[in-house]
Amino acid sequence: MPNNQFKRGELYSFITGVASTAIARRLQKKFKQHGLDITIEQWSVLYHLWKHDGLSQQELCNATFRDKPSITRLVDNLEKLKLVKRVPSKEDRRINMIHLSESAHLLRDQTMEMANQTLNEALGGVTHDEVEVCKSVLQRVYDNLT
Amino acid sequence: MPNNQFKRGELYSFITGVASTAIARRLQKKFKQHGLDITIEQWSVLYHLWKHDGLSQQELCNATFRDKPSITRLVDNLEKLKLVKRVPSKEDRRINMIHLSESAHLLRDQTMEMANQTLNEALGGVTHDEVEVCKSVLQRVYDNLT
DNA sequence: TTGAAATAGTTGCATAACTAACTATATGCC
């Protein structure tokens, strides 16, 4: 058995090791099975644009917990796929507003259904309250490290 | 408020967005502030070797929830840093046993103290029970997806 | 015993992440 020295490490190892990649990988696999060839990270950006089209890159950074270079490249790749378009703001020329293309809009329902199905599967046997505690813990850990 | 269609997406987005990279990167930043210049992923491998030296790469895959190429490359980089050494098994020549170097042993106490301190900080205001619920939810999500 | 299947590990390719350094535009103080 590990001694006390390792207790915190267990939790860290668990949080970053389990939750992150397992869910993402599974979702991405499902996407591919359905002929949708985008990465889970690209999906997470589209996800926020589906909720609110025309977000700036900085707003996408905040929404997805990513830094600016990460969003720059994700938007690059989404533009290559013709799913989004950068539109410079007229009020503030430093800002790019990211707009969904027609095909990105069409992708939405299909993708949402698939994602919800997979996430329901993943959350089988977990109560709503437990989910809330889990989210709360993760949020506080995140905030504590800021 | 997002409509129902987005409820699961919120959770997914939260778990993978927050827990995975955001927390890991912030921990890594803290490590760096304390003069420890290894990545959080390298640390997670060392962490398991500190508990049990001489694990095979496959055992490290299981322990860290990573695939084989990831471990191959992490071990590559740890070897470059002279922190570990691959030792072929005599019983089964397919297997590499990963052994800690002297400097890796020396790193241990210093690192553990710092990691525990940082992780305690990260878990400030979170009760033991909440942590247990969180771990339990993540474990079940992981199991559901396996 | 020999050949198929399983297992351990590596390599190539693509995407993504962070840091640091950079450009361009906007803001605000003197």
Next chain:
DNA sequence: GGCATATAGTTAGTTATGCAACTATTTCAA
């Protein structure tokens, strides 16, 4: 007005991740 500072976004360099295809070794069964 003009210069310092802040903000939005990009680029370069390093590390990490996933998948698919590969080699080498072991196991097992016809």
